[in-house]
Amino acid sequence: MQSDEMRCDAIIKTKAVSGARKQQPIDRMFAARFDPTKIATNATETAAPPVKEFALPQKRRRETKSDETGDEGTSDQESDEESDKESDEQLDDAVETHGETSENEANQSETSEQPLDTRHSSVLNRFQQTLSLQDALSSSDKVERNTEEEDKDVSSKDVHSLTPIPQPARVTDRSMRLLDPSTYKSTAWDTATKIHYSSTMIKDFNHYKQDLDERLIKNIISDFSAETFPIQTILFDTVLPLLNSSFSANKKRFTRQVGDILVNASTGSGKTLAYAVPLVQILRNRTVNRVRAIILVPTKILIHQVYDCLSKISQGTSLSISMSKLENSLKEEHNKFLHNCPDILIITPGRLVDHLQMNSFDLKSLKFLVLDEADRLLNQSFQNWNQVLFHHLAEDKQDKRPGNVIKMVFSATLTTNAEKLYNLHLHNPKIFLTDSVKLYSLPKKLQELNVNIPTAKSLFKPLLLLKILHDIKTSSSNSKILVFVKSNEASIRLGSLLQAMLKLKLIDSDDSMFLSSIHSNISKGSNRKLIHEFASSEDMKSVLISTDIMSRGIDITEITHVINYDLPISSQQYVHRCGRTARATTEGVAINLLVGKGEQRFWSSHLDTDLSRDVDGYQPSAYLEDEKLSQLLHIESHLQDRYKNCIKELQSNNEEGIK
Numbered sequence: 229m230q231s232d233e234m235r236c237d238a239i240i241k242t243k244a245v246s247g248a249r250k251q252q253p254i255d256r257m258f259a260a261r262f263d264p265t266k267i268a269t270n271a272t273e274t275a276a277p278p279v280k281e282f283a284l285p286q287k288r289r290r291e292t293k294s295d296e297t298g299d300e301g302t303s304d305q306e307s308d309e310e311s312d313k314e315s316d317e318q319l320d321d322a323v324e325t326h327g328e329t330s331e332n333e334a335n336q337s338e339t340s341e342q343p344l345d346t347r348h349s350s351v352l353n354r355f356q357q358t359l360s361l362q363d364a365l366s367s368s369d370k371v372e373r374n375t376e377e378e379d380k381d382v383s384s385k386d387v388h389s390l391t392p393i394p395q396p397a398r399v400t401d402r403s404m405r406l407l408d409p410s411t412y413k414s415t416a417w418d419t420a421t422k423i424h425y426s427s428t429m430i431k432d433f434n435h436y437k438q439d440l441d442e443r444l445i446k447n448i449i450s451d452f453s454a455e456t457f458p459i460q461t462i463l464f465d466t467v468l469p470l471l472n473s474s475f476s477a478n479k480k481r482f483t484r485q486v487g488d489i490l491v492n493a494s495t496g497s498g499k500t501l502a503y504a505v506p507l508v509q510i511l512r513n514r515t516v517n518r519v520r521a522i523i524l525v526p527t528k529i530l531i532h533q534v535y536d537c538l539s540k541i542s543q544g545t546s547l548s549i550s551m552s553k554l555e556n557s558l559k560e561e562h563n564k565f566l567h568n569c570p571d572i573l574i575i576t577p578g579r580l581v582d583h584l585q586m587n588s589f590d591l592k593s594l595k596f597l598v599l600d601e602a603d604r605l606l607n608q609s610f611q612n613w614n615q616v617l618f619h620h621l622a623e624d625k626q627d628k629r630p631g632n633v634i635k636m637v638f639s640a641t642l643t644t645n646a647e648k649l650y651n652l653h654l655h656n657p658k659i660f661l662t663d664s665v666k667l668y669s670l671p672k673k674l675q676e677l678n679v680n681i682p683t684a685k686s687l688f689k690p691l692l693l694l695k696i697l698h699d700i701k702t703s704s705s706n707s708k709i710l711v712f713v714k715s716n717e718a719s720i721r722l723g724s725l726l727q728a729m730l731k732l733k734l735i736d737s738d739d740s741m742f743l744s745s746i747h748s749n750i751s752k753g754s755n756r757k758l759i760h761e762f763a764s765s766e767d768m769k770s771v772l773i774s775t776d777i778m779s780r781g782i783d784i785t786e787i788t789h790v791i792n793y794d795l796p797i798s799s800q801q802y803v804h805r806c807g808r809t810a811r812a813t814t815e816g817v818a819i820n821l822l823v824g825k826g827e828q829r830f831w832s833s834h835l836d837t838d839l840s841r842d843v844d845g846y847q848p849s850a851y852l853e854d855e856k857l858s859q860l861l862h863i864e865s866h867l868q869d870r871y872k873n874c875i876k877e878l879q880s881n882n883e884e885g886i887k
């Protein structure tokens with residue numbers, strides 16, 4: 229018995245000083261501290277197998293200790309404290325554990341060589357101290373033996389049966405759900421107030437005498453018209469009174485009461501004026517020039533358009549309106565803004581990033597951030613403009629709370645992508661939608677006509693286009709036609725081929741047709757000149773072939789026809805292309821050349837499904853009824869030969885040009 233007792237005692241005590249490395253598999257509710265000396269005496273009575281657990285051999289312990297001091301340079305004192313701390317924990321665990329490891333058997337012989345009481349006196353003294361402290365504790369502080377038994381039972385069951393303890397059901401905490409990226413990002417969109425409006429909402433501008441400065445009304449009526457467009461009506465009815473009252477109540481914090489504004493309105497519906505009027509109304513009386521409104525647009529052509537609109541309606545005010553001219557050097561513009569800070573700045577995102585990084589101006593006084601053609605802006609990184617802008621806003625604005633700047637997000641094809649909208653940090657957003665069930669609405673007076681071309685005739689598509697252009701000119705003399713193709717190369721090729729066919733008189737056509745094509749092989753300045761000539765050409769007999777660079781926002785109200793020579797790739801692109809005509813409540817025609825069943829299916833199943841049309845507007849129809857269409861598609865053989873020769877001539881000219 230003696231040896232058992234000694235053994236057991238030895239193991240426990242060596243455990244006490246060893247830093248056993250294994251973690252106990254079972255958590256311990258260890259309440260009243262146990263007295264090892266008691267166990268040693270009990271061991272003989274209960275005849276429980278001696279606990280052999282995690283006792284590192286004294287010899288190894290000494291090595292471990294020297295390793296620590298050698299390698300890590302920890303002081304003896306520190307490593308001692310560490311190992312003592314571990315030993316306490318291990319000791320607690322060891323008493324509860326019934327596992328055995330062969331490693332410990334090998335340890336026993338080494339540890340029995342030295343007298344026990346001298347080596348572990350510090351640990352045993354500490355236990356005596358804790359025992360005396362516990363004696364001093366009131367009885368209530370001690371846990372009854374039986375709960376300990378329960379713990380032990382549970383733990384022992386746990387070790388042997390290895391069945392997991394039944395856990396309580398997980399509480400799905402809503403706040404935790406919101407932390408899931410896939411949900412919280414859509415919160416802003418989900419919680420936004422949706423305000424539907426009808427396309428019949430038209431009012432006289434004089435109706436807004438209470439909300440708009442009279443100079444402003446006078447400018448609008450003289451430069452635009454006396455009547456509002458629906459999107460302007462709904463915004464002037466809902467947002468303008470709120471803006472005026474919040475601004476007069478608290479000029480510093482008015483933005484928060486108003487919240488952010490998102491508008492999904494069809495092309496040519498007057499969105500520019502819809503956001504320009506509130507800006508001028510609120511900022512018209514400011515005295516010191518500071519950047520108070522930034523209007524972001526995706527293309528340079530749009531900058532000029534928005535600038536013209538703002539300049540017209542802000543006449544008579546001292547507002548400084550400036551546009552970033554990409555043709556100017558950045559340094560030049562930087563100095564200009566440093567010395568003459570604009571109140572309203574119209575700029576592309578990339579250029580804004582440049583100026584923010586050069587500190588051309590600060591955003592301390594910014595009150596409005598307008599995104600025109602917002603889906604385009606949010607779809608392209610433009611030098612990571614979003615992060616750079618919001619970083620500078622966070623730095624410059626003294627009022628750090630959400631809603632310190634009113635964001636006005638406008639598009640005819642507003643994105644519903646919550647992730648993209650999330651990056652705008654919307655505050656109390658209101659979304660203005662037409663009353664249609666579908667996402668994109670087409671202008672009320674837009675007529676869509678489809679030309680179904682059999683695949684066998686696809687080779688003669690350019691010739692068929694020329695015939696259609698001829699027909700349009702014949703039927704409406706003042707026509708201005710914008711032809712969309714899919715790429716720069718297509719624009720160059722088609723333009724050259726049409727001009728060659730006109731020159732060779734392939735069809736009896738009025739060759740005064742002003743024909744030009746926009747593409748990136750000529751300079752931006754030349755492109756802009758072509759657009760200007762196209763927009764201002766007196767004889768109105770003009771055809772412009774372009775890529776989608778002309779599809780966004782370009783406001784040339786005299787365009788009578790848009791021809792999708794190559795189909796757009798998305799319904800958004802379709803809306804923007806067709807939206808170059810039928811603007812500002814004028815009539816317009818969009819003609820779609822659909823080659824083969826594939827393109828016909830694509831148009832009906834991909835492009836048409838997202839579109840809504842005014843109930844009393846036009847529905848898509850065939851460009852020609854069948855008989856006339858077959859006449860159009862019929863190409864006499866001699867004409868086919870001349871057409872093929874024309875192509876060969878062009879190809880040889882191109883090859884010569886390349887040589």
Ligand SMILES: Nc1ncnc2c1ncn2[C@@H]1O[C@H](COP(=O)(O)OP(=O)(O)OP(=O)(O)O)[C@@H](O)[C@H]1O
Nearest residue numbers: 452453455456457495496497498499500781783812
């Ligand atoms: N109240 C109005 N009365 C008459 N003309 C207007 C009015 N509001 C805007 N316009 C004109 O309507 C045309 C289209 O306006 P605007 O370019 O703002 O449309 P939009 O909705 O921005 O189109 P897009 O989506 O293609 O950019 C412009 O020529 C503008 O001058």
